[in-house]
Amino acid sequence: MQLLASTLSVTRYRVQGKPAEPVMDTVRNGLKDQMIREIDNDPAQKSIGWTESARPFAPDFESAQFMFGNHLVFSLRMDKKSVPAKIVAKHVNMATAKRLADNGQSHLSKNEKRQIKDEVLHRLYTRVPATPNVYDLAWDMEAGVLWFFSNLKEANEELETLFSKSFRISLIRMFPYTEADLAAGLSDHQRDALKQSGPALFSGGGHA
Amino acid sequence: MLDVSVAYNRYKFLGHEFLTWLWYMIDTDFEALQKADPEMDALAIGNRIVLENHRHNQDETITIRGDGAGLEEGVMALTKGAKVTEMHLIFRAGELEWRFSVKGESLSISSLKTPQTAKLESAEDIEGAVLEKIYLVERVVKLVEQLYAQFAKQRFDPDWDNKVVHRIMAWIRQGPAAD
Numbered sequence: 298m299q300l301l302a303s304t305l306s307v308t309r310y311r312v313q314g315k316p317a318e319p320v321m322d323t324v325r326n327g328l329k330d331q332m333i334r335e336i337d338n339d340p341a342q343k344s345i346g347w348t349e350s351a352r353p354f355a356p357d358f359e360s361a362q363f364m365f366g367n368h369l370v371f372s373l374r375m376d377k378k379s380v381p382a383k384i385v386a387k388h389v390n391m392a393t394a395k396r397l398a399d400n401g402q403s404h405l406s407k408n409e410k411r412q413i414k415d416e417v418l419h420r421l422y423t424r425v426p427a428t429p430n431v432y433d434l435a436w437d438m439e440a441g442v443l444w445f446f447s448n449l450k451e452a453n454e455e456l457e458t459l460f461s462k463s464f465r466i467s468l469i470r471m472f473p474y475t476e477a478d479l480a481a482g483l484s485d486h487q488r489d490a491l492k493q494s495g496p497a498l499f500s501g502g503g504h505a
Numbered sequence: 506m507l508d509v510s511v512a513y514n515r516y517k518f519l520g521h522e523f524l525t526w527l528w529y530m531i532d533t534d535f536e537a538l539q540k541a542d543p544e545m546d547a548l549a550i551g552n553r554i555v556l557e558n559h560r561h562n563q564d565e566t567i568t569i570r571g572d573g574a575g576l577e578e579g580v581m582a583l584t585k586g587a588k589v590t591e592m593h594l595i596f597r598a599g600e601l602e603w604r605f606s607v608k609g610e611s612l613s614i615s616s617l618k619t620p621q622t623a624k625l626e627s628a629e630d631i632e633g634a635v636l637e638k639i640y641l642v643e644r645v646v647k648l649v650e651q652l653y654a655q656f657a658k659q660r661f662d663p664d665w666d667n668k669v670v671h672r673i674m675a676w677i678r679q680g681p682a683a684d
Contacts, residue, residue: 298635300635300638300639301622301625301634301635301638304617304618305614305617305619305642306613306614306615306616306617307613307614307615307617307642307645307646308611308613309612309613309614309646309650351631362632365632365635365636365639366639368639370635370639435639435642444642444646448608448611448613448615469509470509470513472512472513472516472517472520472610472611472612472613473516473517473518473519473520473523473610473653474507474512474513474515474516474519475509475512476612476650476653477516477519477653477657477660477661480650481653481654481657481658482654482658483657483658483661487661487662488661490661491516491657491661494516494660494661495518496518496522497522497665497666497670498670499522499525499583499586499588499670499673499674499677500583500584500585500586500674500678
């Protein structure tokens with residue numbers, strides 16, 4: 298489990314709302330509906346879905362234990378395939394030469410070139426295995442707080458999209474503005490001051 | 506509520522001010538910081554600090570790293586108007602020690618090393634290990650949140666400019682502890 302690793306990164310979220318009652322059924326169904334789909338031997342380039350933190354490559358949310366104390370612990374898995382551009386170019390070149398020879402043509406139309414490239418990509422992506430990345434999360438439903446164990450921009454964006462799609466509630470990322478506005482316990486007057494604030498100067502050296 | 510990406514970019518200066526304020530507080534008023542975690546025995550700058558200065562539209566980044574590195578260059582950068590954008594911290598409570606970095610613009614935590622947890626002997630140990638790890642992560646998350654709340658209450662108080670900013674300016678002029 299990534300959560301048990303010796304070094305972690307944490308991005309903090311507030312969860313806006315609660316899943317529909319019965320909560321655990323809603324969560325389990327959301328996880329099952331959006332569970333990661335394997336794309337090896339498939340032409341898809343990318344697959345994103347939920348998986349079990351303890352068994353990221355054999356998830357089964359029917360039997361999985363993902364409740365730990367007050368926290369739900371599960372993972373976002375992102376599988377991606379990549380084929381180097383030079384390999385794509387080589388195979389497109391070979392397929393183009395074959396098409397020209399087979400049909401006795403001297404050149405191909407724009408549509409034919411596009412069709413060849415699509416066929417080549419389809420074939421190559423079917424053969425290339427996907428590289429998986431697994432990111433754990435811990436969701437305290439009582440507190441309405443979620444920690445995502447990655448600071449990567451793409452992983453966080455995918456989390457926000459998938460979470461909302463799966464559970465029909467949204468995540469608010471906590472950064473300086475949202476933390477001050479929603480969690481720092483400021484008075485209404487202080488929150489107004491927050492909205493109107495600009496950078497302070499701590500030295501005569503100029504704006505920082 | 507503002508659009509998220511607009512709010513992120515428009516107010517990221519608050520994260521930089523927070524980390525600069527935190528350096529000032531570590532140096533001058535550790536007792537006040539203990540309100541964030543009454544069991545905290547120490548909070549110190551660790552082995553990396555990044556400062557940025559955007560004055561006169563010229564971006565300057567100063568990175569100080571290494572376990573024995575002094576902060577002289579950082580102090581110099583502060584006097585020129587730079588602010589702290591990233592800070593590695595060491596947090597101690599009793600016999601426990603956490604090491605982690607905070608990035609100002611996102612308040613995200615990285616390179617977090619919690620105190621060691623018990624080794625897993627069997628699958629049945631997983632639940633205990635996860636609960637223990639969540640508790641250890643929570644200590645750091647809550648510390649950062651409480652410190653930021655402490656900063657925010659000062660930052661948006663009418664006394665901010667007249668009192669806190671003046672004290673920070675005086676601290677920078679006189680030269681913060683550089684080790």
